[in-house]
Amino acid sequence: xxxxxxxxxxxxxxxxxxxxxxxxxxxxxxxxxxxxxxxxxxxxxxxxxxxxxxxxxxxxxxxxxxxxxxxxxxxxxxxxxxxxxxxxxxxxxxxxxxxxxxxxxxxxxxxxxxxxxxxxxxxxxxxxxxxxxxxxxxxxxxxxxxxxxxxxxxxxxxxxxxxxxxxxxxxxxxxx
Numbered sequence: 001x002x003x004x005x006x007x008x009x010x011x012x013x014x015x016x017x018x019x020x021x022x023x024x025x026x027x028x029x030x031x032x033x034x035x036x037x038x039x040x041x042x043x044x045x046x047x048x049x050x051x052x053x054x055x056x057x058x059x060x061x062x063x064x065x066x067x068x069x070x071x072x073x074x075x076x077x078x079x080x081x082x083x084x085x086x087x088x089x090x091x092x093x094x095x096x097x098x099x100x101x102x103x104x105x106x107x108x109x110x111x112x113x114x115x116x117x118x119x120x121x122x123x124x125x126x127x128x129x130x131x132x133x134x135x136x137x138x139x140x141x142x143x144x145x146x147x148x149x150x151x152x153x154x155x156x157x158x159x160x161x162x163x164x165x166x167x168x169x170x171x172x173x174x175x176x
Contacts, residue, residue: 007090021091042074069120083126095132098161
């Protein structure tokens with residue numbers, strides 16, 4: 001069994017913000033796998049699918065970004081998985097806008113949601129797929145940037161990045 005967690009914020013007003021890239025990636029995966037987020041458990045919205053006969057849980061924590069680790073810890077416990085069965089998708093200001101980076105393990109960097117996951121599960125040893133959002137414009141506070149709506153002119157490029165991130169997660173799921 002694998003658990004794929006997309007990081008984001010659960011209110012509708014955050015749906016198209018930079019900080020919701022993780023949610024958008026797992027929603028893309030759910031659409032490809034023809035499953036819906038119907039179930040609420042472990043403080044998350046859940047969609048259940050199968051890839052090559054193996055169960056895959058897609059999850060959107062409903063704890064808000066900075067407490068994502070609470071939901072991830074509960075999911076790992078409920079499904080009796082360890083960190084190597086986890087894949088996390090999230091936004092990253094330290095990558096160029098809409099670049100994708102895959103890592104098998106590593107630190108949280110500047111991301112508070114990832115820091116909370118690592119603190120809660122006690123390890124950095126899990127794959128992650130990062131979607132670059134770039135740095136905020138000069139003079140714009142970081143919190144305002146990550147929580148602002150992605151400009152309509154960037155949405156096509158953003159959609160391409162989401163598709164590429166979903167491709168990378170699919171590769172991870174098929175190889176592990």
